[in-house]
């Protein structure tokens with residue numbers, strides 16, 4: 001069957017219908033996402049969400065390409081400027097001392113998140129967007145910064161209403177078949193929203209190969225009646241308007 005509509009927002013009945021919303025997102029502003037993920041998404045007319053770490057050198061180096069991705073309907077989301085995470089847990093040798101969330105104050109984080117939104121506005125001209133917390137963490141040295149920033153966003157990934165029965169997966173080194181099996185099991189579990197958090201695609205780190213990514217998109221394209229792929233902001237706006 002050929003799908004007659006590439007449209008996504010046309011699914012007025014979500015979340016009450018049988019479809020599972022799928023948010024494909026790509027964290028940290030990595031070059032392989034522009035090289036590989038964006039062209040593949042465009043080929044299928046799927047919209048993704050790209051959570052830019054604005055200190056990444058790939059942002060200024062390839063500014064026109066990020067802007068072009070936004071013009072194609074992809075979301076540029078807030079992943080802060082410096083990607084502050086807690087350094088006081090295991091396997092965090094990569095967190096630079098100045099980016100240790102355990103040493104940042106709530107006020108510093110609130111300022112940084114606001115500044116990141118201003119920078120993103122300068123890139124894409126949009127005033128609404130969503131956020132992905134770096135490392136999924138928000139405990140600064142003097143409290144939780146999430147409640148102080150959440151009003152700036154349509155949604156924060158991973159903090160959805162319980163009624164969505166949402167699930168989040170951060171795959172690395174998985175095959176296309178494994179990614180597809182994950183989606184199928186989420187559908188069997190009556191999930192209404194699946195968040196897949198990619199990093200590298202065909203390069204960089206926490207990598208999924210180009211072939212695995214393509215296989216996943218091909219499966220989603222073949223099963224548009226079961227899965228609704230869109231940017232996270234579009235999905236969450238649809239939910240808010242429901």
Ligand SMILES: [Zn+2]
Nearest residue numbers: 027028134135
């Ligand atoms: Zn990240």
